[in-house]
Amino acid sequence: xxxxxxPEWLTKRDGxxxxxxxxxxxxVTVSKKPQYRLEARPAKGQFACTITQTxxxxxxxxxxxxxxxxxxxxxxxxxxxxxxxxx
Numbered sequence: 795x796x797x798x799x800x801p802e803w804l805t806k807r808d809g810x811x812x813x814x815x816x817x818x819x820x821x822v823t824v825s826k827k828p829q830y831r832l833e834a835r836p837a838k839g840q841f842a843c844t845i846t847q848t849x850x851x852x853x854x855x856x857x858x859x860x861x862x863x864x865x866x867x868x869x870x871x872x873x874x875x876x877x878x879x880x881x
Contacts, residue, residue, distance in 0.1 A: 798868050803881045820868055821848070822875065830854070830875060834867035843871035845878070854878055 797820075800811050804822065812821040812828060822830040834843045840860040846853050855874055861867040 798865065798872070801872055801876070803876050804872075807881065818864065820871075822872070832868055832871040832875070834861075834864050834871070841867035843867040843874075845871055845875050 797811055797813060800809070804810065808825050810823045810826070812823050814820060814831070814833075818834045820832045820834075821828040822832065828848045831846045831848055832843055833846070834841045837858075837860050840862055841864050842858040842860050844853060844858050845855040855871075855878060857874065859870065861870050
């Protein structure tokens with residue numbers, strides 16, 4: 795699976811994206827250190843994306859709406875993370 799484009803709001807904060815071991819995991823990095831894990835899983839014939847802090851394993855987003863594709867789930871997860879962080 796190709797990596798999604800790194801959002802501008804993330805690059806402005808020395809952030810990036812790193813692939814997980816499996817295609818349904820994506821790490822959000824800041825200063826090249828993983829800070830958040832986005833995990834997209836099948837849900838009702840679509841995909842849901844959960845967001846977890848890597849330092850403590852705490853979920854930071856209770857809402858996990860469904861998206862039509864894996865790419866859309868990652869894009870939606872990144873947008874929800876941006877909103878949650880106020881960036």
